Amino acid sequence: MATTPLKAPADGFDSPFPDTRFDALLLVSFGGPEGMDDVIPFLENVARGRNVPRERLEEVARHYELFGGVSPINAQNRALIAALRAELDAHGVDLPIYFGNRNWHPLLPDALHEMAADGVERALAFFTSGFSCYSGCRQYRENLYVAQQQVGAKAPEVLRTRMFFNHPGWVEANADHVRAALDAIPAERRARAHVAFTAHSIPLAMARASRYEDQLRESARLVAEAVDSADAALVYQSRSGPPHVPWLEPDILDHLRALAARGVEDVVVSPLGFVSDHLEVLFDLDVEAKKLAGELGLNLVRAPTASTHPAFVAMIRELIQERLDPSREKRALGRFAPAHDVCPVDCCLPGTGRPSPWAQA
Numbered sequence: 591m592a593t594t595p596l597k598a599p600a601d602g603f604d605s606p607f608p609d610t611r612f613d614a615l616l617l618v619s620f621g622g623p624e625g626m627d628d629v630i631p632f633l634e635n636v637a638r639g640r641n642v643p644r645e646r647l648e649e650v651a652r653h654y655e656l657f658g659g660v661s662p663i664n665a666q667n668r669a670l671i672a673a674l675r676a677e678l679d680a681h682g683v684d685l686p687i688y689f690g691n692r693n694w695h696p697l698l699p700d701a702l703h704e705m706a707a708d709g710v711e712r713a714l715a716f717f718t719s720g721f722s723c724y725s726g727c728r729q730y731r732e733n734l735y736v737a738q739q740q741v742g743a744k745a746p747e748v749l750r751t752r753m754f755f756n757h758p759g760w761v762e763a764n765a766d767h768v769r770a771a772l773d774a775i776p777a778e779r780r781a782r783a784h785v786a787f788t789a790h791s792i793p794l795a796m797a798r799a800s801r802y803e804d805q806l807r808e809s810a811r812l813v814a815e816a817v818d819s820a821d822a823a824l825v826y827q828s829r830s831g832p833p834h835v836p837w838l839e840p841d842i843l844d845h846l847r848a849l850a851a852r853g854v855e856d857v858v859v860s861p862l863g864f865v866s867d868h869l870e871v872l873f874d875l876d877v878e879a880k881k882l883a884g885e886l887g888l889n890l891v892r893a894p895t896a897s898t899h900p901a902f903v904a905m906i907r908e909l910i911q912e913r914l915d916p917s918r919e920k921r922a923l924g925r926f927a928p929a930h931d932v933c934p935v936d937c938c939l940p941g942t943g944r945p946s947p948w949a950q951a
């Protein structure tokens with residue numbers, strides 16, 4: 591039996607509403623545990639239906655346990671929502687903001703229930719992910735669709751804001767943070783410092799089904815240009831999955847070894863593929879990469895993510911305003927146009943041939 595969408599999924603076809611009608615904003619994120627007891631159930635949610643070996647999950651559980659089982663991601667998203675509330679109020683955008691995650695409370699079905707109870711019929715979603723790939727785009731749209739099905743006929747329709755990798759506000763926020771990190775390097779060595787931008791590695795098959803690498807490279811190029819860096823690279827972190835499956839490379843740790851081998855003394859690491867300094871940033875960069883850098887005699891300065899930088903918060907407000915008023919300019923820097931508002935049907939497929947839950951019989 592084919593399942594019929596109760597409401598248009600996050601690609602907005604067949605909507606009964608005018609394009610510019612939105613009753614609410616929904617911040618959609620990954621979610622993270624908020625105590626020791628949450629860690630394993632959270633990781634089981636992350637790994638459900640995905641190709642993550644049990645040993646990898648147990649290893650990652652230990653990373654969370656190092657931080658008392660608390661990922662900072664939920665608190666960071668709440669801080670972003672507070673900053674965005676003030677930004678929207680200051681610009682007369684009176685949409686209420688809701689919050690829902692893929693993997694941990696508050697979960698998307700609960701957020702959609704609450705929205706339905708409040709009479710929200712159509713919402714605009716901001717994903718805490720600026721780059722297109724299955725994990726950062728389509729999987730969130732699938733999560734929304736499944737949540738809509740759980741809520742039933744009163745579930746709001748949800749559309750999404752565009753990917754923001756080339757938005758000037760994103761570039762400015764990250765460039766500011768990289769510049770401050772460069773300033774922490776002794777002046778006589780600063781011009782020779784290397785800037786390494788990191789993003790979450792994904793399986794090559796997933797990467798090939800999206801613009802992930804193109805967008806990351808362009809974003810990194812724009813930030814490097816903004817800070818006048820003569821020596822920058824895009825590398826990856828947080829690889830998982832079985833060893834025989836190819837993922838995007840090089841890994842940050844191998845990259846640090848190569849930098850040390852060619853005599854680099856100072857490296858700024860900017861986790862450009864992420865929006866906040868969540869646990870994968872804290873563990874993979876501040877614990878693991880810092881430790882290796884120490885062993886290699888490299889001075890590593892980690893730049894913060896965009897987080898609640900005013901230019902980033904203003905960017906989110908602009909992404910909302912451009913949908914409320916299509917006559918507004920859609921700002922974008924560099925060689926790519928602003929990304930699409932409505933994902934094409936084949937956007938960000940998982941790359942595994944695995945059927946989407948939308949298509950399940």
Ligand SMILES: CC1=C(CCC(=O)O)c2cc3nc(cc4[nH]c(cc5[nH]c(cc1n2)c(C)c5CCC(=O)O)c(CCC(=O)O)c4C)C(CCC(=O)O)=C3C
Nearest residue numbers: 620622636640650661663719725726790792830868869870
């Ligand atoms: C592209 C991408 C982003 C950026 C875009 C976005 O934000 O969506 C991202 C973000 C995040 N990833 C996170 C955590 C984890 N990711 C995992 C696993 C995976 N991530 C993947 C990709 C991505 N992940 C992939 C292809 C896998 C393999 C399994 C699968 O195919 O799905 C696992 C399982 C264990 C492991 O394999 O490491 C964990 C625990 C956290 C939360 C951190 C916190 O708690 O503070 C965040 C923000």
Ligand SMILES: [Fe+2]
Nearest residue numbers: 727933937938
């Ligand atoms: Fe997409």
